[in-house]
Amino acid sequence: MSNTNIIEVRNLAVEFKTEDGIVQAVKGISFNIPKGKTVGLVGESGSGKSITSLAIMRLIGNPGRVSSGEILFEGQDLLKVSEKKMREIRGARISMIFQEPMTSLNPVLTVADQITETLMLHQNLNKQQALDKALDLLKQVGIPHAEERLYFYPHKFSGGQRQRIMIAMAIACNPDVLICDEPTTALDVTIQKQILDLLADIQKRTHMSLLFITHDLGVVADIADEVIVMNKGEIVERGVSKEIFDNPKHPYTKGLLACRPSLDENPVRLPVLSDFMSAAGEEITPGARVYTPAKEIIREDKVILEVNDLKTHFPHTGGLLGRVQSYTKAVDGVSFKVKKGQTLGLVGESGCGKTTLGRTLMRLIEPTDGQIIFDGQDITKLDYGHMHPIRKKMQIIFQDPYASLNPRMTIGTILMEPMQIHNIGENNNERREIAAEMLKKVGMSPAMMNRYPHEFSGGQRQRISIARALMVRPEFIVCDESVSALDVSIQAQILNLLLDLQDEMNLTYIFISHDLSVVKFISDEVAVMFGGKIVEHNTAQAIYDAPQHDYTKKLLSAIPKGIPKELTV
DSSP states (O other), rough: TTTTTTEEEEEEEEEEEETTEEEEEEEEEEEEEHHHHEOOOOOOOTTSSHHHHHHTTTTOTEEEEEEEEEEEETTTETSSHHHHOOOOOBBTEEEEOOSSSSSSOOTTTTTTHHHHHHHHHHHHHOOHHHHHHHHHHHHTOOOOTTHHTTTGGGGGGGHHHHHHHHHHHHTTTOSSEEEEEEEETOOOHHHHHHHHHHHHHHHHHOOOEEEEEOOHHHHHHHHHHHEEEETTEEEEEEEEEHHHHHHHOOOHHHHHHHHHEEEEEEEEOOOOOOBBBBSSOOOOOOOOOGOOBOOOOOOOOOOOEEEEEEEEHHHHHHHTTEEEEEEEEEEEEEEEEETOOOOEEOOOTTTTTHHHHHHHHTTSOSSSSEEETTTTEEEEOOOHHHHHHHHHEEEESSSHHHHHHOOTTTTTEEEEEHHHHHHOOOOOHHHHHHHHHHHHHHHHHHGGSSSGGGGGOOOHHHHHHHHHHHHTTSSEEEEETTTTTTTTHHHHHHHHHHHHHHHHHHEEEEEESOOHHHHHHOOOOOEEEEEEEEEEEEEEHHHSOOOOOOOHHHHHHOOOOOOOOOOOO
């Protein structure tokens, strides 16, 4: 065991027993976590990075098992210590922040109960001492009004605040090693920056070691001293952060770096992993089409959507008579126009009103006031019967495809349902043929039509959601955070697909996202939302070249720069 390493992973293999046989999730990997340093573990979903972290914590349960290897923590093999000893280490010496805090926090216990439980177990504090320490931890991680909110339940916090609470719990016992499993994936860029800065500050103060797991190399560049790249259960490249970013050797690493949209470039298409790797896995030279230098904006005169002073307010009732006490002004006087065949990017942090605006445009939420004029017709107050034919022209792709696809229906049935509702096709055989053609269009096999949603990956489910939206041949689609939870490589494929379909079918998009890099790539114009209002609206290039509003400048400054850390001794 080296004195410079706090953890050494040697020849680690993890396998899962399935109906189809044994699946090798991790295939004999070896790496070190140096004392006081940050190691970035990078790869797509399914690469084995999260399984590796669970193996270190000894949290692999049936049907999985560690089939070989050693995990040395200060010279002691964690795979051989007793469960009692492991419980003493887990949480106190090695701690972990999970990807989704809402599933990791107990919804029926207050934050105080959950933090004090750890402190009383591992540090032998009494209840009052633990409460004092818990309050101090919440203040350390930047929870406002910590004295009052210590006794709140998890649902009363935002996503970013819940992640801060998870960090507070993880650092409660001053661990030597902190494992962060995708801790910023679903967060706004500004909240992501706060979390990364917070982790860097804690590390500086406590000299703990970090294993930072992510699929986003831009994030890893900002925080990691060393980078390990995983693909299909194997380590394909490793090195100090600057070497990996300045001179990547493996085609998979090159592909991951190229897939993420850049603020400095404006290509027609994003590179995808297949541009760098052949089916056999060897490197290939990307085609010239990937690097077509400029996206040309073709302006049409026809305005397909006009929004005038739109408001969506949600009442809050109270008192003995249940009268309205106040309103949440989610959308508060928004006006804009979208031309046919173009994309308006709608960007802002969670809570700014962009999703409510998108759903109000679709009349999934009823507006409080204002006008929505679609294709020359005011649809704001149309009843169900008159709105029904309009819905054929207007569709929406939701953020979470798994939640929006019926788990009890096959993909074929899901795709045929909109055609049945709108009387498209003579019979189910014809509808099935149309659905099969649409699956081909979104890059999937018609042979998959008899499968259920749970049998597909996140990227495949998003393709199915896109296919469903297209089944009725719409003219206008709201894309609500439709790529935010995807790996950068899958994200690039979906963005390219949306652009291809737009060209082929002359579609108009409103593309809602908190990721400004993605919005810049896909959009002709960008509207920035803050507090229910549009605070800036211009061409995508103008927004990024010369932002006018302070909020826009704040969003842009929070985007990971992708500049690798220099390794210091």
